[in-house]
Amino acid sequence: MPAKRFFFFILLITTNTWSCKPKEVVVSPTPPATVTFAAQPKNIVLMIGDGMGLSQISAGIYSRDTKLNMERFSVIGLQKTYSANNLITDSAASATAMACGKKTYNSAIGLDTDTIPCKTILEEAEERGLATGLVVTSTINHATPAAFIAHQKLRIMYEEIATDFLKTDIDFFVGGGRKYFDEREYDKRNLVKELRNKGYHISDYSPKNLSSLTSKKENKFGFFTSENKPPPFSQGRRYLPYASQTAVQFLEQKSDKGFFLMIEGSQIDWAGHANQGYFMLDELLDFDDAVGKVLQFADKNGETLVIVTADHECGGFAINPKSKRKRLRFAFTTNNHTGTMVPVFAYGPKAELFRGIYENTEIYFKMMEAFGFQ
Ligand SMILES: [Zn+2]
Numbered sequence: 001m002p003a004k005r006f007f008f009f010i011l012l013i014t015t016n017t018w019s020c021k022p023k024e025v026v027v028s029p030t031p032p033a034t035v036t037f038a039a040q041p042k043n044i045v046l047m048i049g050d051g052m053g054l055s056q057i058s059a060g061i062y063s064r065d066t067k068l069n070m071e072r073f074s075v076i077g078l079q080k081t082y083s084a085n086n087l088i089t090d091s092a093a094s095a096t097a098m099a100c101g102k103k104t105y106n107s108a109i110g111l112d113t114d115t116i117p118c119k120t121i122l123e124e125a126e127e128r129g130l131a132t133g134l135v136v137t138s139t140i141n142h143a144t145p146a147a148f149i150a151h152q153k154l155r156i157m158y159e160e161i162a163t164d165f166l167k168t169d170i171d172f173f174v175g176g177g178r179k180y181f182d183e184r185e186y187d188k189r190n191l192v193k194e195l196r197n198k199g200y201h202i203s204d205y206s207p208k209n210l211s212s213l214t215s216k217k218e219n220k221f222g223f224f225t226s227e228n229k230p231p232p233f234s235q236g237r238r239y240l241p242y243a244s245q246t247a248v249q250f251l252e253q254k255s256d257k258g259f260f261l262m263i264e265g266s267q268i269d270w271a272g273h274a275n276q277g278y279f280m281l282d283e284l285l286d287f288d289d290a291v292g293k294v295l296q297f298a299d300k301n302g303e304t305l306v307i308v309t310a311d312h313e314c315g316g317f318a319i320n321p322k323s324k325r326k327r328l329r330f331a332f333t334t335n336n337h338t339g340t341m342v343p344v345f346a347y348g349p350k351a352e353l354f355r356g357i358y359e360n361t362e363i364y365f366k367m368m369e370a371f372g373f374q
Contacts, residue, residue, distance in 0.1 A: 050265060050268055055317045056284055060288060075346040077354045078342070079359065082103075085106060088336070095143060095146070097364070102118050129257045132168075132170050132171055132260050133170065134175065171255075173221075183227075202223075204224050244293050248294060305346065311342070350370035353369060
């Protein structure tokens, strides 16, 4: 990392510049009295809490006096997360299942079991003239976002995955991992420069940069929140709710045809791997704040289908005996993912499609049907 940028990055972390917006008040989970939805969604926002099982959500519920935004959803389903080669999926295979409708092997990014690239819902939307976006709290080329935009044999091919961003016309992205774009070891390409040549406005994330967005047809934006992995919420990361709110507002203006946006609360999973209950809770509540922002938009917009789900559970997390409200006793059975089903919450036009128990691949087909793409 160049010394100047390194200094800037350290400054960001130590001074919490990106948390200069005070933590925003949690959106009231009470819906407005009269929300009328269109018959079909123009927009779909898929929100993935990585590693977010039912116990994680329960811990969020029992750690607060007010209801979670996730408690507003009335359409609820369950999805089976296993991959093509393992009952315990990883994020690459599960994200590919939701993005493409195909079960694949653990570690595959946007490929089927024969390593043939599969067209993702983001690419399907883009092809039909909809605007597209990704907002995450991991690096932007991490497994979950990668599976919606890239096609690579292994999730660890970070620089190759970054290259795939040049092959799409994604309109808006926010996440970490700038170094995979402009300090590459694999080749000497500078992808930040190449994105700029393609008409993108690329900058480091700040609330100010985000508030100055303009939605002219030709404008596309990429905001890097860190050189590598963004910090956890407990170390001052605050951008997810605001970036999610900005993303839906920006994308709405961007195309008359609608938009597809994937938002990931990436670090719920990392807390599960680390077996740290309070780390998990911070990340889950931050993700729920983002859900609140998106629901607020969906209520006003009326043509937006919001889906909140997970890619898998992580940690075998439990709320153990002797727990009390706000004094929970956490326990974990593993520092890896587990095979339990995960919930699917849906809100807005065509939400009813998401009721029932089904394979993770169905998320793709249900989104395609809701959009009327078939
Ligand atoms: Zn994981």
